[in-house]
Amino acid sequence: MxxxxxxxxxxxxxxxxxxxxxxxxxxxxxxxxxxxxxxxxxxxxxxxxxxxxxxxxxxxxxxxxxxxxxxxxxxxxxxxxxxxxxxxxxxxxxxxxxxxxxxxxxxxxxxxxxxxxxxxxxxxxxxxxxxxxxxxxxxxxxxxxxxxxxxxxxxxxxxxxxxxxxxxxxxxxxxxxxxxxxxxxxxxxxDAANEAAFAEIPAARRKLVTNHDAFGYYVDRYGLQFVGSVIPSLDTSAELSARQLTDLVTKIRATGARAVFTESSLPPKSAEAIAKQAGVKVIGGEDALYGDSLGAEGTPQGTYLGAERHNTRVIAAALAG
Missing domain, CATH: 3.40.50.1980 (Nitrogenase molybdenum iron protein domain)
Incomplete structure (x- = not known):
């Protein structure tokens, strides 16, 4: 921290x-x-x-x-x-x-x-x-x-x-x-719905690349593989060095990860650049994940349950291809 x-x-x-x-x-x-x-x-x-x-x-x-x-x-x-x-x-x-x-x-x-x-x-x-x-x-x-x-x-x-x-x-x-x-x-x-969603995805496709390292408990619970994050830290203060950026791009390609997921409370620019270099899609905009925050008040994603359902829907759809 x-x-x-x-x-x-x-x-x-x-x-x-x-x-x-x-x-x-x-x-x-x-x-x-x-x-x-x-x-x-x-x-x-x-x-x-x-x-x-x-x-x-x-x-x-x-x-x-x-x-x-x-x-x-x-x-x-x-x-x-x-x-x-x-x-x-x-x-x-x-x-x-x-x-x-x-x-x-x-x-x-x-x-x-x-x-x-x-x-x-x-x-x-x-x-x-x-x-x-x-x-x-x-x-x-x-x-x-x-x-x-x-x-x-x-x-x-x-x-x-x-x-x-x-x-x-x-x-x-x-x-x-x-x-x-x-x-x-x-x-x-x-929890049961999340588990069922990922059970339908082959283990080889359950690879996650995010803006920062915010989804460790989620990854552990649902049997995903954390490939890496744009910000190599549990908090958001760190930045990728040129070598780390190259290593992350290489790892994305080597593991066959399908996407880089942006997060609602972080700028998407670096994630977009890494996805472009790795030749994979970037998931952002309305599909950005809620890593540290929830959505705006009054929206479905403005509650914990709604934000987590959103995250699972977006991640599972991208990994399933």
Whole structure:
């Protein structure tokens, strides 16, 4: 992952003005004007999970908007204000939100933070088996934070989120539990549909080239072969050297990979250039994959389930030829 970025001084100063005396310790803090539980969720995926489990009993402030790269995110004064007024903060974890701890401190937040990665078996960098997350960031180690791309992991995440919501708002724990049961069934259906889609594709064709290394959990779950990525990293800060670019083109040709898949939150230019050199098609535009983000609000891809169905439909169609 990127090195921890310095927290912008201008944001901190502006936050103090915005926050005034506001914090999460007051009697009214953490409750929306209509009495619903006020939750801040960091990423689009986590925010969608909170909405699905919380239903009508929560109000969710989503920090990172659709098609914004979470690896390069810098918090705004509005983010700090929202955290200061929330009862609960829910994060992806695994080091994806490097900016969050200092933002929470600046906000004066004293509520609970739910790390939705707890209990998920993490992948080490480079498509190797990882270890179970325990809420820590595994200091000194790099793990793949894109845990939601395996629906089985998503099921663990929403279970953890449900526990956090129930602890923060026991009066609605029964409703949260019912919502969890229904959503968990939808995740099982998604997983089964994904598995069936790739079962129809010969193993020799299940080769994936993406904009960056965001689909490791997906690749492992559905028996794909990860050929390489345009950005040779779990985050989006690295760039291909001339030699790496040549090596990737050579690998695409040697493995018989059929396409290079662009991602919705990243510029497609480098992926298009590599696909052209390798003599394969580039998958982009409306068919770009949702690697780090979800689609625009109100679209089918604006939900986790819709984005993952889109990814499988696009990948399976391209690999099947």
């Amino acid at each position: 990127n090195q921890h970025r310095a927290f912008p001084a201008v944001v901190t100063a502006a936050a103090l003005v915005l926050l005034g005396g506001c914090g999460s310790g007051g009697d009214a803090a953490g409750a929306a004007s209509d009495g619903r539980l006020a939750v801040v969720a960091t990423t689009p995926e986590v925010a969608d999970f909170v909405r699905a489990i919380g239903g009508a009993d929560v109000t969710v402030t989503q920090i990172i908007k659709p098609n914004v790269d979470p690896h390069d995110y810098e918090p705004t004064p509005a983010d700090i204000k929202a955290i200061g007024e929330a009862r609960l903060v829910v994060k992806n974890g695994v080091g994806l939100e490097e900016w969050l701890d200092q933002t929470i401190e600046s906000a004066g937040f004293r509520g609970a933070v739910v790390d939705s990665s707890q209990g998920v078996t993490l992948r080490a960098g480079g498509h190797e088996e990882g270890e179970e997350a325990g809420g820590a960031e595994h200091e000194g180690e790099e793990h793949d934070p894109h845990i939601w791309h395996n629906p089985r992991n998503a099921k663990i995440m929403v279970t953890t989120i449900e526990r956090g919501l129930a602890a923060a708002d026991p009066a609605h724990a029964t409703a949260f539990g019912k919502n969890l049961a229904g959503y968990a069934a939808e995740l099982d259906e998604l």
